[in-house]
Amino acid sequence: MIFYNQVYQYTDKEEKNRIRVIEIDSDVTYFVELHGVTSMPKRATTMDLEAEIQSDILLHIPDPFAKSYSDKDLTEKQIQKRDEDWGIVSEGWDNLKGDLLNKKIRDRAFDKLAYQYNTSKIKVKRVFTRFWQRGLNKNAILSDYMYSGGKGRERNLINAAKVGRPRKYMPLSTGINITEEIKKQFKYVIKKYYRKKEQPSLTDTYYYLLREFYADKYYEYNVLKYNVWDASRIPTYDQFYYWFKKFEDPQTDIKLRHSSKEFELKHRPLLSNSTLETDGPGTRFQIDATIADVYLVSSFDRSLIIGRPIVYGVIDVYSRMITGIYVGLEGPSWLGAMMALDNMVMNKVEFCNKYDIPIKESEWPANHLPEIIIADRGEFEGYSVENLINNLNVKIENTSPYRGDLKGIIERYFRTMNGKIKRMAPGAIQKEYRERGDDDYRHDATLNLIEFTTIIIRLVIEHNKKIIDKYPLETEMIADRLKANPINLWYWGIENKKGRLQTVTNQSILRLNLLPKGNAIVTREGIKFKGLSYGSERAINEQWYLKFRKKSIEIVYDPRNMNQLYIPHTDGYNFDTCYLLDTSEQFKGSFFEEIQFFQELREELKKEETINQIENIINADAEIEAIINEAVAEKKSTVPINLSKSEKIKNIRVNRQAEKIMNRNNEQFDLIDKVNEQPTQVVEFTSKTLKSEVLTKKSNSRLMEKLKKKRDEEFEKGN
Incomplete structure (x- = not known):
């Protein structure tokens, strides 16, 4: 409810946010803003102001000018x-009063008062401004002597009396009573300042409270400053803290000060576990990648450091068995995940033999597809996930971004693995940030990729035999005296649970469904994909290049070898192979990234040359225009103006013949080398030679004369 002479503050405005009610007239309320040297009354409907109070947009605050002055x-x-x-x-x-509240006739009232009291109109405005802003009482119009005295200037205090407030004992203030209006102020600053990504402290929030509601603003040398009220008129920090704990909402505070992901990851209640979501081995596999905390060296030269490897792992949620791994330099990406999934269905005895690790099949019996794979959104969104779902009956569950806790089992294994590597392997990262003077652990890198993969396999075999602490054993497991290691849980689950394990008989079919997909175009020059040309026996036999030109077809490819493309059949189990044509032979054996690099480089070179090409065209055009302009000028100066159109095109054939004879003299070949500055030789001509030369000259001369004579005759006929 609105009250007369009450002070309110808007919470949705940074500046000009405090007002005082100076009159309530039926359904209309008049107020002034508590800022500025002159502030005139404004009007609003009482209903609108009360609605803003109800929605906490307008908060009641203590009167900032409530001061007691004594005449003495x-x-x-x-x-x-x-x-x-x-x-x-x-x-x-x-x-x-009515005239002063009416904006249209207010100036007339000010003029009348200024004339009546023989003063200026601006002074009358300022006096009324102080009256309205500071409490509608007689002492409200006192001048601001508290800001007088030359603030900022050094005083000469030699032989002067003591200045400033006299010292005296004052009892500690207990603050003010916390009303409903003050509680609204507390809630407002907590929401506006405390629940922010910048994570201000509660003390900072309390200071914001005082600045917003319990301080006077003033300017010193054009710098905005705040003068906090006396301790007897402000709430104490202890009062603020008490009510903060009353209003505290830990879930909201964590989500707004940190993020929703932070809450879900680290603070949400843990009332279940992943194992309860499974019904035996193969129900759910989790896949994830980590960058190992160790630097490796090249397999060809141990003096070359190649950085940190990527480790992918696939784990069965029910038994905690590692069912697939990939250690390499691909990723984290679909290629790395693809390699881990390929390893997942591989016979592990054969896999370990490649690294000279002899094992029995019972030590690592996993070579199956699961019912569900839980993966990161970034790596398993798109690509060949649809093929896995449609052709191999594997469901993909993508986790939310930054929710590693949803793959907590594989994440925990990675932490254990990295911890052991840090303790044992040379070149391991010992801490995130090195300080000045610390040894650079990268210089200690010793292991190559093959050796590191061998270590990871050893760790996996160890893990599969290790007892799992805090595994939620079922009563039947306890009755069977089951030792809860992954191998025992795997075999027990297969025997006693449903499970969802699927066997893959042909690993090539899995690879066909794992490879990335793309769209190629059938053209006369072949099947075009990423700027490369491919050919196919099926395309030739079925005359694709004639029947299906410009048609888009779906293909799969291996980015690590672009020599072949594969056109999968709709059944997901068969395919046609496309081979690189001779026109793209230069890219044979190249990686997809290399081909992209060369193509981008080619485009960059074309763009770099664009300006030169434009300059060449412009310069050539300018030279051509100069030649044309010169010819036009010469024609105007030499050709008679009075020639008719028919005269201009007459005798074209004769003119052409004469021009041809002259050109032949200039174009004829002379195969005798001419040596400069040779001594003059006297050549004796016989009468026969001399006669031949004279006859040739006379012959040419007669021909020219005949041509000229014929041209003149044609010209006279025309006239």
Whole structure:
């Protein structure tokens, strides 16, 4: 409810946010803003203001000008000036209130008062502003002497009396009573300042409370400053802390100060476990990747450091058995995940033999597909996931971003693995940030990729035989005196539970469904994919290049070897192979990234040359224009103006023949080398030679004369 002479503060405005109610007239409320040297009344409907109060947009706050002055504490000059100004205010507010509240005729009331009291209009406005802003009482119009005294200037205090507030003992203030309005202020600052990503402390939030609601604003050298009220008029920190704990919402605070992911990852209640979501081995596999905390060296030269390897792991949720791994340099990406899934269905005895680790099949019996794979969204969104789902009957569950806890079992295994590597392997990362003077652990890198893979296999075999602490054993397991290691749990689950294990008889079929997909275009030049040309026996036999030109077909490819593409059949078990044509022979044996690099480089070179090409065209055009302009000018100066159109095109054939004869003299070949500065030789011509030369010259001369004569005759006929 709105009250007369009450002070309120808007919570949705940074500046000009405090108002004082100066009049309530039926359904209309008049108020002034508590800022500015002059602040005139504004009007709003009482219903609108009450609605803003109900929605906590407008909060009631203590009166910032509620101060008690005694005349004995004022100087005679202050009292005299106050009484003079009060005469103006009382006359206007008692007799001209309606005019002063009406914006259209307010200036007339100010003019009348200024004339009546022989003062300026601006002074009348300022006096009324202080009256309205500071409490609608006589002492409200006192001038701001508290800001006088030359603040910021050094005083000469030699032989001067003591300045400033006299020292005296004051009892500790107990603060103010916490009303419902003050509780709203507490809630407001907690929401606005405390629950932010910047994570301000509770003490900082308390200071924001004082700044927002319990301080006066003023400017010192154009810098905004705050003057906090006396301790008897503000809530204490202990009061604020007490009510903060009352209002505390840990879930909301964590989500807003950190993130929802942070809450779900580290603070949500743990009332279940992953094992309860399974019904035997193969129900759910979890797959994830980590960058191992160790630096490796090249397999060809141990002096070359190749960085940290990627380790992918696939684990059965029910038994905790590692069912697939990949150690390499691919990823974290679909390629790395693809390699781990390929290893998942591989016979592990054969796999371990490649690394000279002899095992029995019972030590690592996993070579199956599961019913469900839980994976990261980034790696298993798109690519060949649809093929896994549709062709191999494997469901994919993608976790939310940054929710590693949803794959907690494989994450925990990675932590254990990395911890052991850090303790044993040279070149392991000992701490995240090295300080000045610390040894660079990268210099200690010793293991190559093959050796590191062998270590990971050893750790997997050890894990599969290790007792799992806190495994939720069923009563039947306890009755069977089961030792809860992954191998025992795997075999017990197969025998006593349903499970969902699927056997893959042909690993190539799995690989066909794992490889990335793409779209190729059938053209006359072959099947085009990523700028490369491929050919297919099926395409030739079925005349694709004639029947299906510009048709898009779905293919799968291995980015590590672009020599072949594969066109899968709809059954998901058969395919046609496309081979690289001679026109793209230069990219044979290249990785997909290498081909992309060369193609991008080619485009960059073309773009770099674009400016030069444009310059060449512009310069050539300019030279051509110059030649044309010169020819036009010469034609104008040499060709008679009075020639008719028919005269211009007459005798074209004769003119052409004459021009041809002249050109032949210039174009004829002379195969005798001419040596500069040779001594002059006297050549004796026989009468026969001389006669031949004279006849040749005469012959040419007669031909030219005949051509000229014929041209002149044709010209005269035309006239």
